[in-house]
Amino acid sequence: MNFLRKVILTIITLSIIASLSLTLIGCPTAEVVEETTPEETSEETTEEATNTEEETTEETTEDQSVDVADIIFYNGVILTMNDDQPQEQAIAIKDESILAVGSNQDILALQDAETELIDLQGKTLMPGFVDGHTHILLWSLITGRTLSEAQDVALKFGFTSVTEMFADEPFLEELMQAEEAGHLRLRVNAFAAYNDSILDENGNTIILKQWYPENDPILDSDRKLRIPGIKINVDGGSTPRRGCPALSEPYELDFVATDWFKGQCGSDRGDLYWSQEEINQIVADAQAAGYRVAFHAMGDQAIETVLNAIEFALDGQPNEQYRHQIQHNSLIRPDLLERYVDLDVLASLRGYFNTCDQNYYIDYHGSDRYEWNANRYKLPGLGIHVFLETDFTWDVDPVDTYASRNPNSMIHLYGLVTRQQVNKDGTICKPEPWLVPNAISAEQALRIMTIESAYAVSQEDVIGTLEPGKYADLIILSGNPIEVDPDTIKDLKVLMTMVGGKVEYCMQGEEGLCP
Numbered sequence: 229m230n231f232l233r234k235v236i237l238t239i240i241t242l243s244i245i246a247s248l249s250l251t252l253i254g255c256p257t258a259e260v261v262e263e264t265t266p267e268e269t270s271e272e273t274t275e276e277a278t279n280t281e282e283e284t285t286e287e288t289t290e291d292q293s294v295d296v297a298d299i300i301f302y303n304g305v306i307l308t309m310n311d312d313q314p315q316e317q318a319i320a321i322k323d324e325s326i327l328a329v330g331s332n333q334d335i336l337a338l339q340d341a342e343t344e345l346i347d348l349q350g351k352t353l354m355p356g357f358v359d360g361h362t363h364i365l366l367w368s369l370i371t372g373r374t375l376s377e378a379q380d381v382a383l384k385f386g387f388t389s390v391t392e393m394f395a396d397e398p399f400l401e402e403l404m405q406a407e408e409a410g411h412l413r414l415r416v417n418a419f420a421a422y423n424d425s426i427l428d429e430n431g432n433t434i435i436l437k438q439w440y441p442e443n444d445p446i447l448d449s450d451r452k453l454r455i456p457g458i459k460i461n462v463d464g465g466s467t468p469r470r471g472c473p474a475l476s477e478p479y480e481l482d483f484v485a486t487d488w489f490k491g492q493c494g495s496d497r498g499d500l501y502w503s504q505e506e507i508n509q510i511v512a513d514a515q516a517a518g519y520r521v522a523f524h525a526m527g528d529q530a531i532e533t534v535l536n537a538i539e540f541a542l543d544g545q546p547n548e549q550y551r552h553q554i555q556h557n558s559l560i561r562p563d564l565l566e567r568y569v570d571l572d573v574l575a576s577l578r579g580y581f582n583t584c585d586q587n588y589y590i591d592y593h594g595s596d597r598y599e600w601n602a603n604r605y606k607l608p609g610l611g612i613h614v615f616l617e618t619d620f621t622w623d624v625d626p627v628d629t630y631a632s633r634n635p636n637s638m639i640h641l642y643g644l645v646t647r648q649q650v651n652k653d654g655t656i657c658k659p660e661p662w663l664v665p666n667a668i669s670a671e672q673a674l675r676i677m678t679i680e681s682a683y684a685v686s687q688e689d690v691i692g693t694l695e696p697g698k699y700a701d702l703i704i705l706s707g708n709p710i711e712v713d714p715d716t717i718k719d720l721k722v723l724m725t726m727v728g729g730k731v732e733y734c735m736q737g738e739e740g741l742c743p
């Protein structure tokens with residue numbers, strides 16, 4: 229048995245190291261390499277010696293010391309998203325966690341008479357998706373749906389964790405009650421809203437009554453609901469009362485003259501909600517209180533303002549410990565790309581680009597700038613943390629394969645890999661040459677949709693990959709997204725979704741895959 233062999237090997241190695249350090253301690257010229265005192269070392273050595281005996285005698289009696297699995301999925305393609313062990317055949321679950329990942333032989337050895345065995349028959353099993361920016365739960369309430377209905381849709385598309393990227397007080401209250409009542413069936417990270425996404429009648433931002441600064445962040449991964457950060461709207465979103473994305477140079481003159489523009493935008497450079505000084509202070513204060521900040525920033529002026537504010541707050545410290553993050557990243561001026569890298573800023577990326585409307589950007593941003601709309605696809609190649617935003621709201625029909633803010637995980641994966649869009653009539657819109665570069669492989673896209681989105685909420689140690697000890701948050705797919713023709717990724721289906729060892733979605737007719 230591999231596990232036992234590993235234990236024995238480790239013990240032998242440890243014993244060798246222990247006796248070696250004893251020798252070194254006895255030698256006056258040698259540097260003491262270990263911090264262990266001689267007493268400790270000899271104690272360990274005797275302990276290990278007895279352990280070795282026990283383990284050796286147990287080898288024949290099977291598994292008294294090894295946990296037994298509740299559920300085993302075997303005979304499949306297990307995409308772990310863990311670089312050290314990328315693909316395996318089987319996975320064992322115990323309680324709410326992953327017990328082991330490995331070959332059919334090794335994992336099937338972890339069964340007893342009670343273990344439920346699921347033959348995957350070659351199907352693909354991978355970590356559940358993590359949506360790093362959605363409004364699926366908030367908007368269900370706005371549109372008169374229930375939290376349960378909204379969770380059903382997320383689970384059906386394989387999301388085991390969602391980040392609600394705007395949570396005002398009443399919504400947080402609602403989420404807390406749902407958690408308390410045991411009604412959260414997936415993991416929810418909520419970013420407490422700092423200001424509203426719409427402006428007042430004078431074009432000023434509206435600061436909301438807030439969870440922060442009266443409360444500490446909730447970072448406990450034992451809970452279904454966490455509040456790891458605050459959300460700040462920094463510029464418009466091209467809808468009435470929100471204003472337009474803030475640009476450093478005016479929008480195209482012809483475009484500014486249109487009724488559409490006059491109806492949406494506060495100025496010919498869009499709408500920036502804060503001065504640099506204001507936002508610097510807000511970010512520094514939130515950071516000091518233990519919050520990360522997520523910024524809605526679409527235009528290059530808003531992005532630059534945010535980068536400055538992050539630089540001010542970090543004051544030379546690494547962003548690794550705070551994880552401030554920019555949402556949307558729609559129009560990145562080329563000189564700003566290296567600042568993302570220098571500051572190690574996290575960035576969200578919409579998987580499904582509205583390729584059918586690509587020519588609209590030429591009118592909107594002008595011939596000098598429209599190509600900057602593709603700069604967001606350079607971000608994953610820069611070595612920074614890029615995660616998925618679906619930005620779903622319920623004005624989109626979940627079965628619509630055209631909408632960019634799609635709730636369907638496979639549509640975003642398809643978009644990331646092909647940069648194509650399915651038009652309303654079902655035809656495919658192909659990207660123009662300016663939109664094609666910086667292709668994202670299926671492997672990289674899947675990382676964006678799992679472990680990187682987990683990193684954005686500091687849960688990379690508990691979800692996002694399939695590794696022993698992590699939560700059993702996983703899905704079974706109808707095909708392997710890494711192997712299939714990229715044009716068919718959009719047709720892949722989620723057959724089963726499990727959160728914390730419990731099946732929360734089972735496709736009709738696939739009950740054999742659902743323990």
Ligand SMILES: [Zn+2]
Pocket residue numbers: 361362363393619
């Ligand atoms: Zn959003």
